[in-house]
Amino acid sequence: MANLNIDSIKTRTFDAIVIGSGMSGGWAAKEFTDKGLKTLVVERGRDVKHIKDYPTTNLYPWEFAHNGEVPQDIQKANPIINRCYAFKEDAMHFFVKDAEHPYVQEKPFDWIRGYQVGGKSLMWARQTQRWSNFDFEGPARDGFAVDWPIRYQDLAPWYSYVEKFAGISGHADGIPQLPDGEFLPAFPLNCVEDYFSKQIKGKYANRHVISARCAHLSEQKAIHAQQGRGQCQNRTLCQRGCPFGGYFSSNSSTIPWAMRSGHLTLRSDSVVHSILYDEQQGRATGIRVIDAHTKAVTEYYAPILFVNAGALNTNLLLLNSTSRRFPQGLGNDNGLLGKFVAFHNYSARISAEYEGFQDLTTDGRNPAGGGYIPRFRNVFKQETNFLRGYAAGFGASRYFGSDSDGLGVDFKKSLENPTLGPWQVGSHMMGETIPKETNYVRLDPKHKDEWGMPLLSVSVDYDDNDAKMKQDFYEQFTEMYTKAGFTNIKTINSKQAPGLDIHEMGGVRMGHDPKTSLLNKWNQLHACPNVYVTDGACMTSTSTQNPSLTYMALTARAVDHAVQAAKRRDA
Ligand SMILES: Cc1cc2nc3c(=O)[nH]c(=O)nc-3n(C[C@H](O)[C@H](O)[C@H](O)COP(=O)(O)OP(=O)(O)OC[C@H]3O[C@@H](n4cnc5c(N)ncnc54)[C@H](O)[C@@H]3O)c2cc1C
Ligand code: SF4
Numbered sequence: 001m002a003n004l005n006i007d008s009i010k011t012r013t014f015d016a017i018v019i020g021s022g023m024s025g026g027w028a029a030k031e032f033t034d035k036g037l038k039t040l041v042v043e044r045g046r047d048v049k050h051i052k053d054y055p056t057t058n059l060y061p062w063e064f065a066h067n068g069e070v071p072q073d074i075q076k077a078n079p080i081i082n083r084c085y086a087f088k089e090d091a092m093h094f095f096v097k098d099a100e101h102p103y104v105q106e107k108p109f110d111w112i113r114g115y116q117v118g119g120k121s122l123m124w125a126r127q128t129q130r131w132s133n134f135d136f137e138g139p140a141r142d143g144f145a146v147d148w149p150i151r152y153q154d155l156a157p158w159y160s161y162v163e164k165f166a167g168i169s170g171h172a173d174g175i176p177q178l179p180d181g182e183f184l185p186a187f188p189l190n191c192v193e194d195y196f197s198k199q200i201k202g203k204y205a206n207r208h209v210i211s212a213r214c215a216h217l218s219e220q221k222a223i224h225a226q227q228g229r230g231q232c233q234n235r236t237l238c239q240r241g242c243p244f245g246g247y248f249s250s251n252s253s254t255i256p257w258a259m260r261s262g263h264l265t266l267r268s269d270s271v272v273h274s275i276l277y278d279e280q281q282g283r284a285t286g287i288r289v290i291d292a293h294t295k296a297v298t299e300y301y302a303p304i305l306f307v308n309a310g311a312l313n314t315n316l317l318l319l320n321s322t323s324r325r326f327p328q329g330l331g332n333d334n335g336l337l338g339k340f341v342a343f344h345n346y347s348a349r350i351s352a353e354y355e356g357f358q359d360l361t362t363d364g365r366n367p368a369g370g371g372y373i374p375r376f377r378n379v380f381k382q383e384t385n386f387l388r389g390y391a392a393g394f395g396a397s398r399y400f401g402s403d404s405d406g407l408g409v410d411f412k413k414s415l416e417n418p419t420l421g422p423w424q425v426g427s428h429m430m431g432e433t434i435p436k437e438t439n440y441v442r443l444d445p446k447h448k449d450e451w452g453m454p455l456l457s458v459s460v461d462y463d464d465n466d467a468k469m470k471q472d473f474y475e476q477f478t479e480m481y482t483k484a485g486f487t488n489i490k491t492i493n494s495k496q497a498p499g500l501d502i503h504e505m506g507g508v509r510m511g512h513d514p515k516t517s518l519l520n521k522w523n524q525l526h527a528c529p530n531v532y533v534t535d536g537a538c539m540t541s542t543s544t545q546n547p548s549l550t551y552m553a554l555t556a557r558a559v560d561h562a563v564q565a566a567k568r569r570d571a
Contacts, residue, residue, distance in 0.1 A: 435540070
């Protein structure tokens with residue numbers, strides 16, 4: 001009987017365990033299995049197989065029961081996720097419903113989640129920009145957070161590495177605060193976007209309107225063919241899951257790649273409850289997992305653990321991993337676990353009209369979404385009354401109107417000859433928020449979920465710096481729009497709660513000093529180095545760029561380090 005027990009432990013023992021199969025967990029799975037490690041990926045949600053589990057991907061508009069809109073009863077039952085622009089009839093099956101996974105809002109916070117194999121990599125808008133040294137040096141320069149333990153040079157080769165595999169479209173624009181990468185051809189700007197780009201270039205020294213950089217295969221290279229992914233067809237139905245693998249997701253790319261290696265075991269419907277810590281060995285030894293349906297408890301073991309549950313869930317999991325050595329949560333000697341959470345501020349927009357180019361319209365669709373305006377405030381010197389800055393999206397489109405009255409030939413003619421209104425332009429701000437100790441998550445002392453995990457309690461808010469930054473965005477963009485000859489300029493304050501930007505970061509931040517940070521420069525917990533955190537929880541500050549490409553690069557780099565370190569221990 002004893003032998004049977006040993007055999008059972010053996011089947012539950014791996015070379016590496018990855019918690020979460022989303023954007024960053026998928027990369028950990030790929031990297032470990034590429035290096036020949038027997039790897040277990042544990043995912044709390046259901047399995048979503050590429051193509052097979054994209055139920056709406058090939059539906060025509062008229063095949064949707066509600067013309068693409070979310071029925072009112074579902075909207076009412078889900079006031080939080082219903083605020084997300086992507087929560088529509090064709091993609092709503094990828095969103096965590098409000099009632100199914102409750103959390104506590106000490107302050108309003110819209111937590112948007114995707115619990116499934118692939119996580120939020122199925123739902124994202126695929127904007128991918130590298131961070132620059134202005135971001136990594138920022139905290140040291142203006143003192144708004146602790147110093148990053150790495151610089152751009154540490155990550156640059158890893159950005160190149162993940163970009164080549166994932167496939168990123170973009171131009172080499174030569175902008176210091178937005179490093180160029182390994183680009184596939186960019187999706188072109190339309191005539192008004194291009195006009196604005198030229199106007200801004202002519203009128204400002206350090207402001208740029210460029211083609212958005214995006215994780216789409218504008219061209220299929222051999223490495224993408226090997227993944228079974230084809231060139232993007234510009235359908236712009238990406239939120240449904242793309243049958244061509246035209247955009248990067250864990251489901252189309254890293255997870256099947258890891259599976260083909262023969263080294264991956266994927267356990268979906270398995271909620272990781274906590275990480276096991278062995279005091280005698282002075283290291284983490286495995287994980288405790290609750291079956292999502294039967295609630296049966298199983299333990300799995302490995303010498304290397306990667307936590308990629310998505311920023312706030314990673315905080316929750318570490319806080320819930322208590323032991324005699326770590327009574328406040330794994331690695332939490334300094335009491336800072338869960339603190340210094342930060343995010344992006346997407347609450348300001350500005351729109352206008354342009355009377356030019358009346359003879360032109362758009363042809364085809366741009367899956368990259370148009371233009372991108374990199375941060376231009378406080379880059380080379382502090383020039384405003386707020387810290388850091390903002391980037392912005394920029395897009396132009398033409399109003400299309402059709403007279404849908406009538407029948408037969410007249411009706412067809414009116415559909416084929418829509419009335420074109422003036423060009424409409426719009427920008428949305430992507431502001432960097434300052435990580436603060438008072439922005440935190442913690443375990444709710446009273447309430448647990450049905451898997452026995454304490455509910456996550458979130459206390460995150462904007463501050464005076466965000467208000468000043470927003471004001472500056474309105475002023476600067478009004479000036480730029482006016483100079484470009486745009487009219488009917490309107491500023492919009494969405495007044496949305498934090499969280500809706502879906503770029504939550506921090507709580508397990510990196511740093512040099514174990515007194516002020518949780519992770520070292522290789523993403524290892526200072527106090528428990530065989531546990532690595534490489535999702536958004538590890539971020540020391542937030543930059544103005546979208547974050548996921550940086551999670552991917554940090555993950556690939558950290559796996560490389562973990563495998564080398566394991567080899568050194570064996571040697
Ligand atoms: C509508 C939308 C648009 C976005 N647009 C962009 C964009 O343009 N650019 C960009 O950079 N980012 C964008 N994002 C954000 C991006 O999707 C996330 O930054 C990214 O997916 C985070 O990767 P992750 O691995 O940390 O988490 P996720 O991708 O969320 O994966 C985490 C996984 O862990 C699982 N998990 C959680 N807890 C447990 C547990 N206890 N046990 C087991 N498994 C667990 C979850 O089910 C999930 O599958 C967008 C997101 C959304 C929803
Ligand atoms: S635009 Fe490209 S990635 Fe999006 S659904 Fe179409 S083919 Fe797929």
